[in-house]
Amino acid sequence: MDxxxxxxxHLDRNPILGIFRNLDPPATVRMCERAWASGIELIEVPVQTADAYPSLRAALDAARANGKSVGAGTVTTAEQLAAVSELGVAFTVAPGLHPEVAAESLRLGLPHLPGVATSTEIAAALARGFTWLKAFPAAQLGADWIKAQLAPFPGVSFVATGGIDASNAAAFLAAGCRGVALGSALNDPDALERLRKVTNY
Known part of the structure; x- marks a missing residue:
């Protein structure tokens, strides 16, 4: 799918992308189930190291059983992309715009969310056909950065990632982001309730 x-x-129905990093397989599945129960549709399990693959496999098994979508994050090489594609991920995410990953994801038809932090990177991503981009590190870039970049790049859909929680998610959405990515904040039931209010889902 494009x-x-x-x-x-997915993110127009619920703008939150859950990121569950450095958790063992049972904890990853518990977090996935909690997120799905709260209405979150997309889950990312980063695979920056080989020991993260068992957690990704467990999340994928749970996703298949529940009709949900799980992707792999921190995919920075074509080899990683091939490995997670074989496991059956629904999408991939990267911290930056990695040319060989971007090209291979297009060849495979696997939805990919590359990271950007500058106007030059946004332009390069658009030139490759990517309009959904991960604004990273979002907390350091700030919500005003989103507004500023949408002026010259109105066709971009940003997913704010990095340092996002219930206290600032609304500001990034108000600035024009189509999604926000959260990790540890989703472990707090009170934070989930605040997120429901600020994201209107």
Whole structure:
């Protein structure tokens, strides 16, 4: 599926992308189930190290059983992309714009969310056909950065990632982000309730 169609379909229904990093397989599945129960549709399990793959496999098994979508994050090489694609991930995410990953994801037809932090990177991503982009590190860039970049790049859909929680998610959405990515904040039931209010889902 086209990346823009995939991310738009899911994040327009619920703008939160859950990121569950450095958790063992049972804890990863528990967090996935909690997120799904709260209405979150997309889950990312980063695979920056080989020991993260068992957690990704467990999340994928749970996703298949529940009709949900799980992707792999921190995919920075074509080899990683091939490995997670074989496991059956629904999408991939990267911290930056990695040319070989971007090219291979297009070849495979696997939705990919590359990271950007500058106007030059946004332009390069658009030139490759990517309109959904991960604004990273979002807390350091700030919500005003989103507004500033949407002026020259109105066709970009940003997912704010890095340092996002219930205290600042609304500001990034108000600035024009189509999604926000959260990790540890989703472990707090009170934070989940605050997120429901500020994201209107």
């Amino acid at each position: 990346a823009a169609e995939f991310f738009g379909r």
